[in-house]
Amino acid sequence: MEEEIKAEFEKSGFTLDDEQEVLQKCLTFCIQYKRSPSDLVSSWEVFSLNRQLELTVKNAYMDAFLLHLQDEQKEAIIKKESGLHFYSNDLDMILSDDHEDTKEGILGTPADRSDTLCPEPLDSIHKINGDSFSSGKPPETVTPFGQRKSKFVVQSTLNDLPNTENIKKEEDNGNSEDYVIMRVQPSARCSLVIHGSQLEPGCRFMYDKIEDKFNFLENRIRKHATALVASGLCEEVKDPTVASQESIFAVGMICCDEEGRLKEKPVLLQSSVEHSEGQRVRLDLQKLGQFSIFPGQVVGVEGYNPSGHCLIASKLIDCVPMSVPVPSDEDLHPTKKQAIDQEFQLTDPSMLGELSMIIAAGPFTTIDNLFFEPLAELLAYARRKQPQLLLLLGPFIDSEHPEIKKGTVNRTFDEIFRTEILERLQDYVEYMGSAARVILVPSVRDANHDFVFPQPAFDIQQTDLKHKITCLSNPGIFSANEIKIGCCTVDILKQLSGEEISRNPLGGSKQRMSRLANHLLSQRSFYPLYPPMEGTPLDFSLAPEALQISHVPDILILSSDLAHFVKVLSVGDKNEGEEQTKCVCVNPGRLSRGEGAGFFVELNYHQNPDSTVASVISI
Structure with a gap:
C-alpha cells in the first residue's frame, strides 16, 4: 500500500522528502481515516494549496496534515449529525483511537498521542457550530517539543517495573469497538479533606513586623x-x-x-x-x-x-522522635478540616488507603512559545490512564517565561490562565465525568497570583469548575481516601542544597536527596531555612500555622529544579531504638525544560509507602 501511496503522489506531481517516514505516516492516516491512497493524495493537494506549499511532501508537514484530516472528519461527522456538539478533546480522542493503537508501543509507556494534541495560539479560537473549544497552535507551526521522538518513556520506578504483558493486553483491547466506551467508564471518586486553615484569596500580606x-x-x-x-x-x-x-x-x-x-x-x-x-x-x-x-x-x-x-x-x-508530637498552634486550636463535596465522601471501606494519582509541576509550556503543548499531552495521558487524582503544581503562568518577562503577550495573565489552563481542565473533567478530581497548587512564580509565601489558593470564579477542581494553598496538606498528602512548590530542596554542610563517616549513606527531604520532616516545617533565600517572599505573620508539618504525611510532594525522584524516606533514629515512620517523597521534576520535554510522576499508593508503586515518566 505504501507503493500505491507513493505512485499516487508522483502521479500528481509531488516528490517525497524523507520518503520512508512520510510513507509510513501516510499509511497510518489511510488506515485511521479509512482513506484510499488516491483520497489521501487529494486531501494533500487541498492542504498544500491552502498553505501555498511547494511540490515536496515533507515530514515536517505531517503533524499539520493530520490536523487537516481531522478537520475534514469533524466536518463530516457534524454534517451527518446536525446539532451534535463535541468537546474538542473528546473528539480528538475518538478520532485518534485507531491511530493510537496502531503505533508501536514503548516498553512501559503509553502509545504516542502527540500528533493529535497540538494546541493552537492564544489569538486563535476554532469553533464548531458556534461553540468554541480549546485553543492551540497554527497547523503550520512545528515546535521542537512537537518534533521530539522519545515520548512517555519511564525514567525510573519505585517498587515495580513496567509489565509488558499488561501493555500488550491494553493495546489488544484498543482494537475492539467497545474500547472507547470501556475506557471512559468512571472510576471510583476519591474523598478529599483539606487540613488546616486555608489563607483567604486576596488576604493582607507583607505587613509582618x-x-x-x-x-x-x-x-x-x-x-x-x-x-x-x-x-x-x-x-x-x-x-x-x-x-x-x-x-x-x-x-x-x-x-x-x-x-x-x-x-x-x-x-x-x-x-x-x-x-x-x-x-x-x-x-x-x-x-x-x-x-x-x-x-x-x-x-x-x-x-x-x-x-x-x-x-x-x-x-x-536534629530530629524529634516521631513518638513525641511537637506542640503546634493547632494544639491550641483544633485543626480545621474542610471536607470537599461531602456527598462524595468515602463510603467503601475497601478504598481506604488506596489512591491512584498523576503529579506534575510547571512550567506547563516551553520557553519558546505559549502553546502549552506539554499540558495538552499530560491531559491526554491522564484521560487514557484515568487516575483518581490529578495534582498540578505551579507555576502555571510562569513569570520567568521570556514572553511574560518581556511583556509581548497581548492578553492579561488572568486571561491566559483562564484560556490555556482552566478551559483545558474543563475539557478534561467533562471527559472524565463524575470521577474527576483535580487539585491546583500555586507557585510564587505565578504571574497571575500573589507573590507571597505562604500563598493563598487560586480563586476560581467559575462555579461549575469548583465541584471538580480544588484549589489548595502553598504549602498545603490534604487527605485523599484518608491518605495524608503534603505539597509545597517553593524549591526548598534546591535552597537547602546550597546552604547545607554535612559530614559523613566512611562508608556512610550518601543519598543527598533523601537527606535534604528528611530535613523538612525532622524539623516539622515546609520551610525550615532561616534567613529565607533571596527571592523567597516569606511572610512571618502568615507563617506559624501554614508552614507546620504537625504529623509526618504518607506522601510528601516537593517540586524542585533538582533531579526528579520518588523515594521512601525513613524518619527516626535507629540508633536510639526508635520505631521509624515512613513517607513517600516525590519530586516530579518540571513538565517542560527549556524548549524540550520534562517529567511527571504516576503514583499508585497501596496502604503503606513500602507497597506504593510509582514511575517517573518523561513526557
Whole structure:
C-alpha cells in the first residue's frame, strides 16, 4: 500500500522528502481515516494549496496534515449529525483511537498521542457550530517539543517495573469497538479533606513586623525543646552560653556568623530567650563523626562549654522522635478540616488507603512559545490512564517565561490562565465525568497570583469548575481516601542544597536527596531555612500555622529544579531504638525544560509507602 501511496503522489506531481517516514505516516492516516491512497493524495493537494506549499511532501508537514484530516472528519461527522456538539478533546480522542493503537508501543509507556494534541495560539479560537473549544497552535507551526521522538518513556520506578504483558493486553483491547466506551467508564471518586486553615484569596500580606519574626523563631526553638524533654533524651535544657565543666544539653537554632554560605567554622547556636536571653555561642563540631546542618535548623546539642565562649558538641540531635508530637498552634486550636463535596465522601471501606494519582509541576509550556503543548499531552495521558487524582503544581503562568518577562503577550495573565489552563481542565473533567478530581497548587512564580509565601489558593470564579477542581494553598496538606498528602512548590530542596554542610563517616549513606527531604520532616516545617533565600517572599505573620508539618504525611510532594525522584524516606533514629515512620517523597521534576520535554510522576499508593508503586515518566 505504501507503493500505491507513493505512485499516487508522483502521479500528481509531488516528490517525497524523507520518503520512508512520510510513507509510513501516510499509511497510518489511510488506515485511521479509512482513506484510499488516491483520497489521501487529494486531501494533500487541498492542504498544500491552502498553505501555498511547494511540490515536496515533507515530514515536517505531517503533524499539520493530520490536523487537516481531522478537520475534514469533524466536518463530516457534524454534517451527518446536525446539532451534535463535541468537546474538542473528546473528539480528538475518538478520532485518534485507531491511530493510537496502531503505533508501536514503548516498553512501559503509553502509545504516542502527540500528533493529535497540538494546541493552537492564544489569538486563535476554532469553533464548531458556534461553540468554541480549546485553543492551540497554527497547523503550520512545528515546535521542537512537537518534533521530539522519545515520548512517555519511564525514567525510573519505585517498587515495580513496567509489565509488558499488561501493555500488550491494553493495546489488544484498543482494537475492539467497545474500547472507547470501556475506557471512559468512571472510576471510583476519591474523598478529599483539606487540613488546616486555608489563607483567604486576596488576604493582607507583607505587613509582618520584627515582632512577628521574633515570635516565629522563638516558638520554634521552645517547641523543639519541650518535645526533646518529653522524649526522655534529656532531663533539662540549660543555657549553652554559661561556662561549665559539666556536660549540658542545650537546644537552639543553627546560625551563620557572617554573610554568605554556612561554613563549619564558625557555626553559632542561638538558644531561646527563656534559657539564654536569645544569646548566641560558637559551636565546635570537631568531635562529631557525622552531621548535616543548615541555617535555621533547630537542634539539640549535648556538650560542654569550659570557657563560656565555645560549646564543644559531643552529640547533636536534629530530629524529634516521631513518638513525641511537637506542640503546634493547632494544639491550641483544633485543626480545621474542610471536607470537599461531602456527598462524595468515602463510603467503601475497601478504598481506604488506596489512591491512584498523576503529579506534575510547571512550567506547563516551553520557553519558546505559549502553546502549552506539554499540558495538552499530560491531559491526554491522564484521560487514557484515568487516575483518581490529578495534582498540578505551579507555576502555571510562569513569570520567568521570556514572553511574560518581556511583556509581548497581548492578553492579561488572568486571561491566559483562564484560556490555556482552566478551559483545558474543563475539557478534561467533562471527559472524565463524575470521577474527576483535580487539585491546583500555586507557585510564587505565578504571574497571575500573589507573590507571597505562604500563598493563598487560586480563586476560581467559575462555579461549575469548583465541584471538580480544588484549589489548595502553598504549602498545603490534604487527605485523599484518608491518605495524608503534603505539597509545597517553593524549591526548598534546591535552597537547602546550597546552604547545607554535612559530614559523613566512611562508608556512610550518601543519598543527598533523601537527606535534604528528611530535613523538612525532622524539623516539622515546609520551610525550615532561616534567613529565607533571596527571592523567597516569606511572610512571618502568615507563617506559624501554614508552614507546620504537625504529623509526618504518607506522601510528601516537593517540586524542585533538582533531579526528579520518588523515594521512601525513613524518619527516626535507629540508633536510639526508635520505631521509624515512613513517607513517600516525590519530586516530579518540571513538565517542560527549556524548549524540550520534562517529567511527571504516576503514583499508585497501596496502604503503606513500602507497597506504593510509582514511575517517573518523561513526557
